Amino acid sequence: MRVLEHPTPEEIRLEAVLHAFADPMRLEVVRFLAEAGREVSCSEIDLAVSKSTGTHHYRVLREAGVINQVYRGTAKLNSLRHEVLNAIFPGLLDSVIAATARQRPPAPSPSQRRGE
Amino acid sequence: MRVLEHPTPEEIRLEAVLHAFADPMRLEVVRFLAEAGREVSCSEIDLAVSKSTGTHHYRVLREAGVINQVYRGTAKLNSLRHEVLNAIFPGLLDSVIAATARQRPPAPSPSQRRGE
């Protein structure tokens, strides 16, 4: 069984988390995971980069402590470490998620335009 | 008179702000400005880098839209763009400031230890 290293809460560093956030591809992953609210395989998120680059970004997120990754069969399931991050840096993840939703209006659901 | 370029609220990009935050020196500046709550000259913040490196970090913060810089005489005064950032990315700056205070307990003022 393949096991993946994750930082413990004590090992999570603010700068690493912020650096993990500071990339469009990784922000897209965070935004997607937040919206999904469940475990999502790498291939479900359609990043505009090659697979090897994708692997790189997922690793950065995991090693920073932002996401959790587990293998299930051939797939690798990703989810946000929401509670852990909230405990260490209260409000940080939520404000970033809200910011991504605000700056990238991706969900074009109809009749959802309150006067901006 | 020397004038400094600042991004308008519309020009402020989330990734740029997060990237500006993702550096220990710049986080220290942000933390200092937040604690001071006033305009602070560059030389007041004692960064552990050379002056030219300091200039670089201040510029990154300003161009990302995190701080405001104005000349007064020979000094350059810095302050957080707190209201602007709060309007664009609600809670983001505050959670980062709280996180810096949490991860770097620097202010050893006496009789200020409520049970952690």
Next chain:
DNA sequence: CTCGTAGTTCGACACTTATCGTAGTACGGT
């Protein structure tokens, strides 16, 4: 006008990072 203070600009450099393609591994199904 001269001097000192505060900060800038300009290379230069080492290091990191985002990116790719190719080859490889792990697992489930047939």
Next chain:
DNA sequence: ACCGTACTACGATAAGTGTCGAACTACGAG
């Protein structure tokens, strides 16, 4: 056993970043 899918590992590379020192500019004070 074989195949396909999902992801990884390994260079390679181009671009970005943090750092410095040395020379420079802007301003106030005397």
